[in-house]
Amino acid sequence: MEGIYTVEELQQTIPPYKKVDGVTCATFAVISTASLVYEFRFAESGKYRKALKVKINGEETSVGPAPNETLGLVDGIASRPEFIENLIAGEKIKAEITAEKMNGKRETVEKELTLKNFDYAKLLFTRVCVKNYMAFTSKKPVKTIFAADKLNPGDVTFSGCGTLNPHVHFKIEPGEKIFIAGTTGIVIGEGTRSNTNKPNIAVICDLKKVKKRYFGIFKTGGGTEYYLGLGIKRKISHQQYKNIISKTNGKITLPIADVVGRKVICNKTYSDVWKFDESFIYSVSSCKNCSPCLVEEHCPAKAFLKSEGFLPFCMYCGVCVKVCPHNAIKGNLGKIEVNGKIFKITFRQSSIKRAREIAENVKTFDRINAV
Numbered sequence: 510m511e512g513i514y515t516v517e518e519l520q521q522t523i524p525p526y527k528k529v530d531g532v533t534c535a536t537f538a539v540i541s542t543a544s545l546v547y548e549f550r551f552a553e554s555g556k557y558r559k560a561l562k563v564k565i566n567g568e569e570t571s572v573g574p575a576p577n578e579t580l581g582l583v584d585g586i587a588s589r590p591e592f593i594e595n596l597i598a599g600e601k602i603k604a605e606i607t608a609e610k611m612n613g614k615r616e617t618v619e620k621e622l623t624l625k626n627f628d629y630a631k632l633l634f635t636r637v638c639v640k641n642y643m644a645f646t647s648k649k650p651v652k653t654i655f656a657a658d659k660l661n662p663g664d665v666t667f668s669g670c671g672t673l674n675p676h677v678h679f680k681i682e683p684g685e686k687i688f689i690a691g692t693t694g695i696v697i698g699e700g701t702r703s704n705t706n707k708p709n710i711a712v713i714c715d716l717k718k719v720k721k722r723y724f725g726i727f728k729t730g731g732g733t734e735y736y737l738g739l740g741i742k743r744k745i746s747h748q749q750y751k752n753i754i755s756k757t758n759g760k761i762t763l764p765i766a767d768v769v770g771r772k773v774i775c776n777k778t779y780s781d782v783w784k785f786d787e788s789f790i791y792s793v794s795s796c797k798n799c800s801p802c803l804v805e806e807h808c809p810a811k812a813f814l815k816s817e818g819f820l821p822f823c824m825y826c827g828v829c830v831k832v833c834p835h836n837a838i839k840g841n842l843g844k845i846e847v848n849g850k851i852f853k854i855t856f857r858q859s860s861i862k863r864a865r866e867i868a869e870n871v872k873t874f875d876r877i878n879a880v
């Protein structure tokens with residue numbers, strides 16, 4: 510789209526300011542803070558006084574805040590749900606609703622639902638698009654959300670898409686419409702733990718419009734997380750134009766810290782970590798058709814099938830490069846020097862390739878936010 514540039518394109522081609530109608534930025538990263546705010550009908554009105562508890566696919570959710578007395582409706586919030594993936598895939602989920610009958614007795618109602626049966630299903634992200642991510646290492650093996658399983662001594666894992674991250678260049682305001690999870694989301698303000706140095710945002714969007722390519726479950730050593738794609742399109746002032754051009758990956762600090770205690774050991778930049786292979790190659794001729802396939806088994810996003818290779822929501826984290834015993838996944842995540850020692854990058858919680866894809870797609874996003 511002529512006149513709209515991704516921040517990388519702007520830095521690489523440096524078009525005259527007057528020819529720049531707008532810029533786009535994006536991230537694609539693992540996040541923790543997704544909740545589902547829902548409402549659905551569990552009975553005809555007048556049969557129950559109110560719903561007291563709801564489990565979905567065995568996961569506890571919080572009922573309320575609306576009491577919905579005698580309506581046969583229940584609303585609630587599910588924090589970090591796994592069943593969300595079934596809903597996005599169009600699959601049935603099983604809801605068990607414990608409700609109080611009109612005579613005061615309790616009863617459990619079971620319902621099979623798909624996303625279509627929900628009157629309300631909004632995804633609430635309370636801490637996304639963090640500006641300053643980190644890289645981690647560890648002195649001893651530690652199970653953590655910053656590794657697919659354990660973070661081992663000598664390994665480094667990192668997050669962040671460097672200059673493509675919207676927060677590197679812009680403050681994102683409440684009320685802005687942005688691209689998130691494959692649809693349009695509304696920024697509701699700062700997210701939790703946001704501060705001047707490490708800003709992040711809270712965003713809400715419609716689960717019924719979410720696309721698996723941009724949002725889904727991602728399992729780590731610390732539990733269930735999600736992968737998420739997010740992008741913005743902006744007009745820019747002349748000063749912003751100059752700032753963006755100068756703020757390349759080599760100018761953006763990536764602190765490396767011990768995952769235990771988060772004490773910073775040294776500072777690197779995003780050009781130190783994004784100069785290796787951004788994506789990987791599946792060599793079908795090297796594949797030994799193992800049963801089970803260790804890549805299928807260990808992929809945190811279930812984004813690989815030995816019959817098809819990488820699926821469109823793969824985030825090129827690198828786990829498969831390590832776990833395939835026959836070297837059928839070719840890729841080099843690289844190495845990095847930390848205080849005179851060489852460490853191996855073994856896992857990435859962001860994908861610059863996927864972020865670039867979103868920054869490109871957001872060029873045609875129907876909303877362009879003002880300077």
Ligand code: SF4
Pocket residue numbers: 795796797798799800801802803804805815832833834835836837838
């Ligand atoms: S583990 Fe590697 S070699 Fe074995 S089936 Fe999977 S991709 Fe092929």
Ligand code: SF4
Pocket residue numbers: 807808809810811812813819820822823824825826827828829830
């Ligand atoms: S890079 Fe490999 S392990 Fe990581 S998401 Fe893609 S297929 Fe899965």
